[in-house]
Amino acid sequence: MSAGFGARLAASVAARGPLCAGIDPHPGLIESWGLPLDVSGLERFALNAAEVLGSTASIVKPQSAFFEAFGPGGVAVLERVIDTVHDAGALVLLDVKRGDIGSTMAAYTAAYVAEKAAFTADAATVSPYLGFGSLDAAVASAREAGNGLFVLARTSNPEAHALQRARLEDGRTVAQSVVDAAAEHNAGMEPHGDVGVVVGATVAPGEVDLTRLNGPVLAPGFGAQGATVADLHALFGPGLPGVLPASSRDLLRHGPDSGALRRAAQRVADQLAGTRESGH
Numbered sequence: 001m002s003a004g005f006g007a008r009l010a011a012s013v014a015a016r017g018p019l020c021a022g023i024d025p026h027p028g029l030i031e032s033w034g035l036p037l038d039v040s041g042l043e044r045f046a047l048n049a050a051e052v053l054g055s056t057a058s059i060v061k062p063q064s065a066f067f068e069a070f071g072p073g074g075v076a077v078l079e080r081v082i083d084t085v086h087d088a089g090a091l092v093l094l095d096v097k098r099g100d101i102g103s104t105m106a107a108y109t110a111a112y113v114a115e116k117a118a119f120t121a122d123a124a125t126v127s128p129y130l131g132f133g134s135l136d137a138a139v140a141s142a143r144e145a146g147n148g149l150f151v152l153a154r155t156s157n158p159e160a161h162a163l164q165r166a167r168l169e170d171g172r173t174v175a176q177s178v179v180d181a182a183a184e185h186n187a188g189m190e191p192h193g194d195v196g197v198v199v200g201a202t203v204a205p206g207e208v209d210l211t212r213l214n215g216p217v218l219a220p221g222f223g224a225q226g227a228t229v230a231d232l233h234a235l236f237g238p239g240l241p242g243v244l245p246a247s248s249r250d251l252l253r254h255g256p257d258s259g260a261l262r263r264a265a266q267r268v269a270d271q272l273a274g275t276r277e278s279g280h
């Protein structure tokens, strides 16, 4: 078994900074790159983005939905994107947001993050909204394979407020209970555990307490959804400890020119690295 996901992620972030670069081949973006809206256009778009972003960011997050939308041919492109990102030196977080009863989660885990998984991602996003316990077997087999999971806690979209800020009988919010359950899985792991959470960069400061998490935090909503570096500071504190700010459209709009896309990603990576060095 290779080093655990938490350790591999820490090493990659130490080398390249915390930017999580997203590959979301929106139809409008594929067309804006002058490419046809078919599997050949998807392939050129996604492999170009994978080469460039995979050599700049510590972790790259392909959004599976945009590949699935093209059918089996699109899923085959997704497989090649994962290999291309790995060849370029970054980790792969596959954004699939799977959630189901435990026995079905075992099949999703076999697809994405278990030993000899069909897709060779380093981590995948999962939903705890069938009960956090439905993810227990997935956590165990991802960990056994040296891979990780990111559990949706407090997502970046405005529609999530009512559900995720609702209070349980013990007074905690639903989102906080997800963070606390992830923390239990990460307790005692070094440098940190392999069960991350998703907390949108658009969320109001103070809503979730991450102090006991001991795991990574994926923060989408940075860039195209409006959150800024200042918002990241306000929400997560100085130095952004363990936080992976995620940006997709706001980077990809700089293509198809590889140099322009690379410079855009490097600019954001430098901005975030400066944040960590100066601690503000």
Ligand SMILES: O=c1ccn([C@@H]2O[C@H](COP(=O)(O)O)[C@@H](O)[C@H]2O)c(=O)[nH]1
Pocket: 022, 024, 063, 095, 154, 155, 156, 157, 198, 199, 200, 220, 221, 222, 223, 224, 225, 246, 247, 248, 249, 250
């Ligand atoms: O709370 C969440 C969880 C996941 N996402 C995903 O992240 C990217 C965001 O794309 P942008 O273009 O940077 O807005 C996308 O794949 C979402 O499905 C999220 O936005 N919020």
